[in-house]
Amino acid sequence: MGGRGRPRSLGAVTLRWRPFASVRSRILGWSVLLLAAAFAASTVAMHVLLVRQLDGRVSAELTHEIAEFRALEAQRAAGKDTGGTDGAATSMLALLRAKTSQAVLEPDTVLVGLMGGRIVAISGNSSTAALGVSPAQLASWSALAAVQPAPPTPTAPHAGNMLLAAGPAQYQAVSASVPGTPVTGVFVAIVLTGGRRAGIARITQLQAEVGAVALLLGAALAWVIAGRLLRPLRDTTELARRITDTDISGRIPIRGPARSRRAGRRVRYGGSGGHRGRGEIGELAHTLNRMLDRLESALTTQRRFLADAGHELRTPITIIQGNLDTLTAVTAEDAQTLTIVSDELTRMARLVDELALLARSEWPDFLRPEPTDITALTVALAAKARVLDPADDTRITLTGTAAGVAVLDPQRITQAVMQLAANAVAHTPPGTRIEIGSAIAGGRVEFRVADHGIGIPPEQRDLVFQRFARLDSRRTDGTGLGLSIVAAIAAAHGGSVRLAETSAATPASAPSPSAQPWGGGAAFVLSIPLRHPAASGPYPDPPLAPPRGVRAAAPAATISAGAAR
Template sequence: MTTAAPETVTTADPAPRRRISARVRILLWLLVVMAVALTAVAATTRSILLRDVDHRITRLLAQEASEFANFEEQGFDPETGRRFTEPDRLLRVFLERQYADADEELIGLVRRAGREPAKLVQPREIPTERPLRSDAAARRAIFASKEPTGTLRRPAGEIRWAKVDVARHGGSPHGDGPDAAFVVAFHPERERDKADQVFRILLAISGVALLMTTGIGWAVAGRILKPVRVVRTAAAQLTEQDLTRRIPVQGRDDIAALADTFNGMLDRLERAFAAQRDFVDDAGHELRTPITIVRGHLELMGDDPAEREETVRLVTDELDRMSRIVEDLLLLAKAERPDFVTPEPVQLAELTADVFVKARTLGERRWELGEVADREIQVDPQRITQAMVQLAQNAVQHTTHGQTIRIGSRAAGRSIELYVADSGPGVQPQDAQVIFERFRRGTARRGTRTTGAGLGLSIVRAIAEGHRGRVRLHDTEGGGATFVLEIENTEKNTTKNEKSTAKITEKNGAGS
């Protein structure tokens, strides 16, 4: 019995979501906002127009009813010169003297015994599908209504009406309704159609405005976002080998500021990549030399014990040098971190004295403790000591037995300066700008061989910059070089510290 191999079900990768550009999103939002706003304006305008129509019809009905009521009370029959006694005569005379609006009907209704109310109307055309004078059922409903005004809704069209009952003049006092009534009716369809027509016109104008806004918004959004597209294109074309592209900056708006900021970032990236390439090249060169030496000695090492001992000594020396280079490189890499220095309140006098005590063990020189500033400063004492000892080591390498090296500190306005001055050959002007770079050494060297990799002064500069300061170089009076570590001090000056002064005096006496 054989079993079928299980089928392998493969599912296609989901299609990547299509991105909508910022230009389209801006345009869509603009159109949505404008469409809502224009629709709201059109709807509000229609509502206002319809309200005005209703108010005008109400005023017209009230005015016509009031005029008839006044005529009934104060009018005289032109044939007899007396007050009206017959309702139909009253209604006929009043209707002959009135001029109704186009959509308005003035009708007189007179009750006849056992029959429909007789109607008295003005002989003119009414621009409606079915006027009230042709609708007996509507007339009966209005004549029988006990309300003075109302709205009659019918399939042929709505009617707004007002009614004035004619007072009884000799009629039966036991009748169940008025003997006659004056009715004014208004057909609001045409007035409302005018409001609807204005609404449709506004919608058409809004549509045209949206089309114009679409074209204008598309062009304006494209012009505004053009630098953004240039930034995106430039970012997509950037490689480690080509960081030379820049974005043209036009105008002074936020987009121009973005382009300017992007160009500044590219400048920093270009410098960083260049420095990284130089650093890697120099580090590779410095590490390649001891590796070559170690490999050569190991390949040539023979069986002679003395030769083996010498080879081991040389190999160990080169490995120690490689270890120092790696440690210096790690220290410089750490200098980019925010926790490279941890400042704390330190007495400058004590710090200067401690540096002097540690530095004078570096070599047989004439060590001198110069001026000492007595104030409290905010620095990382370990890093400052490391930098000063490195400067002292550099001074030892450039001086000989018996020459003077002076260490001190002083206040310079709001800054403090710690310095190391030697009486060696000094630094050539062409070297002053490069000796603080990594793996760079000056050309003015004595015949004595130094084992440094050119990272010491780079470490000093990194420590100074970590304290938001700098390191300066100038000539020493009488010959030599003076390295100054300048750091801005934000702490207030302190009073004389007797303990620090006594300690400095004791260490200075022991050093001399």
């Protein structure tokens, strides 16, 4: 196992943990994180503030009770108290009971009087058993009675927190004495804080719940807002996926006027359903649309130039060829010269046609895909290929056909397979078997043209699909563009063409093994998807058998010379 964040390799696949891969996810993550931090900070701050306010109120109540006890103690010392008999007025017990019984208390405030280490007086809203003061706490309070400051300086209240049977509480305790008597006692004011702290906890919990709901709503709102803000970026990504080297007609929809070079005036992209053309992202969309306008204009100019150049080149070639046909050779040398010039003109015309075809292969309308019966198309290909060798129409055999329907351009596929078959006929000895067949594998249809000639050396197999490539420099009867055209047709269908080695040679017709050290011939496989990605029309998945009414390429007995180039 690797460390955190390191990629893990599973065979040829590399996995990397990326929880926030998209910008929208990162915006949502940071928004939720910031909102959660804000809500947590506000909840903690509110809780601390409420606790401090509670401590302040409790402390004020306890201080008030201690102050009233001091005042009553002072009245008893001055002999001004009229609340009891003369004998009880001088007793500590009477003093403590007077305070605990006469006070009007809050429900959670308890007054306690101690003498000799035990409770001798308690307010009427509680009892000794219900209060549940521990012996250790009683001992701590009783110790205060031994501390008697010199009059008239009273002792400072002893304050603290404790846990009683009735719940958590805060208290203040002071020692008490009656002049003329040796008896001392302790007065304790207690406030039970459990109920008040429970109320604060409920407030904090409510705030946390409200914060959680607000966080979820905020996250949902942030997700929606981020989606709306980033929608032009998603449209830009989708547009980039749709754009090819030849079709850049797509634009990002934008509401509002934008300058377009298509018409040289202000236009609207996308109508009412587009994005607002304001802000940085709107400016990005405008800039990209203007860039695509410029690219489309340049591409249109290039296509027009290629079309015009091809037309203008064909015209003088045709005129020259027509004039050559009217000339009559007087001598053998003149006849040879006319033959050479005519052949070169023919080769030049073929070169112009193939260059124009390669240029058109990058145009959006190069293909006209339609549902095609693969079986019928393969049979037609084999029949058409047999006329490429009029001297031996049996050397080209049909080895297998795929059953099904594919969405493709049958004319372009025929052109590619005929080119492969023509190459096989031209580069193999007479009588050498050539095989044509088709198969379906992995959602793709494969057209195979294999020969049993001398094959192609492995070091040269990557060069055969390059333009103007020639494996035999001594041959001059070609343009070197045939296999480039095959590769272009395959690429236009979203497929590819590959070169393999034929498994074995035909014993009766193939050259000897010493003449072909690298294998038993060349096998070209044209592999294309069953359904072309750019095919127009809601075609369903291709069935195993052709439905009624599907067009099939019918076999033909003849083929024009242009289709075999």
